[in-house]
Amino acid sequence: MSSQPIRIVLSIGDPAGIGAEIIVRLLADPSIRQKAHVTLIGNHDAIARGASAAGVELPQAADWLDIASWAGSDAVFAPGVISEASGRFMLDSLRLAVQYVVDGRADAVCFGPLNKSALRAGGMMEEDEMRWFAKLLDHQGVCGELNVLEPLWTARVTSHMPLREVSAHLSPRAVADAIRMLTEALRASGNAAPRIGVCGLNPHNGDHGNYGTEESDIIEPGMALAESQGFVSTGPYPADTIFLRARAGELDGIVTMYHDQGQIATKLLGFDVGVTVEGGLPIPLTTPAHGTAYDIVGQGKASGTAMARAFDVACRMVRSRQSAAV
Numbered sequence: 001m002s003s004q005p006i007r008i009v010l011s012i013g014d015p016a017g018i019g020a021e022i023i024v025r026l027l028a029d030p031s032i033r034q035k036a037h038v039t040l041i042g043n044h045d046a047i048a049r050g051a052s053a054a055g056v057e058l059p060q061a062a063d064w065l066d067i068a069s070w071a072g073s074d075a076v077f078a079p080g081v082i083s084e085a086s087g088r089f090m091l092d093s094l095r096l097a098v099q100y101v102v103d104g105r106a107d108a109v110c111f112g113p114l115n116k117s118a119l120r121a122g123g124m125m126e127e128d129e130m131r132w133f134a135k136l137l138d139h140q141g142v143c144g145e146l147n148v149l150e151p152l153w154t155a156r157v158t159s160h161m162p163l164r165e166v167s168a169h170l171s172p173r174a175v176a177d178a179i180r181m182l183t184e185a186l187r188a189s190g191n192a193a194p195r196i197g198v199c200g201l202n203p204h205n206g207d208h209g210n211y212g213t214e215e216s217d218i219i220e221p222g223m224a225l226a227e228s229q230g231f232v233s234t235g236p237y238p239a240d241t242i243f244l245r246a247r248a249g250e251l252d253g254i255v256t257m258y259h260d261q262g263q264i265a266t267k268l269l270g271f272d273v274g275v276t277v278e279g280g281l282p283i284p285l286t287t288p289a290h291g292t293a294y295d296i297v298g299q300g301k302a303s304g305t306a307m308a309r310a311f312d313v314a315c316r317m318v319r320s321r322q323s324a325a326v
């Protein structure tokens with residue numbers, strides 16, 4: 001294994017949400033300093049409120065922690081309020097975080113929860129932050145959100161779109177790309193031979209064509225295409241049973257066909273502990289899978305478990321990359 005230090009840029013995400021609170025909880029854990037060198041990109045007011053709510057001391061610069069001084073440090077945001085200003089803050093802080101990695105000053109970005117409405121008000125034109133990151137990094141290849149509920153990882157062929165449009169956006173190539181992306185991400189996290197299962201689209205997998213033919217017309221050819229490229233999977237399995245296979249330990253990763261097909265299952269299995277990985281991009285980017293939780297900001301109720309797991313996933317991805325480069 002590589003002995004290089006791991007360097008993580010930690011952004012608080014939405015300054016009006018619970019990001020600062022769960023990040024100061026993370027930084028108050030003594031084990032963090034043994035895992036990585038951290039650069040914190042935050043906001044003085046939000047971090048002070050977060051520390052007060054969490055009942056922990058304000059983070060202080062140390063040999064393992066740098067606190068970035070930047071244009072957003074001194075701004076003030078109303079807790080629990082969507083605003084253009086908070087959207088700009090998020091976009092600017094994430095640009096800065098990514099630049100740290102691009103410049104070679106850090107290895108990965110881990111960030112607090114974001115609010116899409118605020119991001120759009122602040123200037124994000126893309127459908128979601130995943131595509132925004134891809135544009136920022138000038139990434140032209142396949143990318144997509146991966147949801148991590150250790151030890152299970154999930155990917156999806158389509159994402160943020162109306163349900164009525166899903167079938168038209170499925171193709172063998174898209175299915176193969178999702179299988180490849182999920183396999184490569186699991187390998188990058190340290191799983192050398194991940195077992196990937198693929199979900200059907202229709203009830204009962206289409207019931208031999210009685211309820212649809214996407215399984216035979218699109219999904220199975222996509223699986224065959226992925227296998228020809230060296231990315232083996234099994235299925236397709238009915239959507240109402242595939243996660244039972246995963247819970248039984250038969251699968252390491254699941255490719256679903258649309259957003260809620262995977263999200264409902266993973267959030268039911270572990271809403272407070274899930275992690276999102278921005279899969280397929282040239283740098284590791286991780287965040288908690290839950291939202292900004294405006295309704296509990298400042299109440300000291302926010303769980304930091306998913307934030308801690310997002311940090312650990314980022315560290316593991318960096319360590320795997322370092323080992324592969326040796």
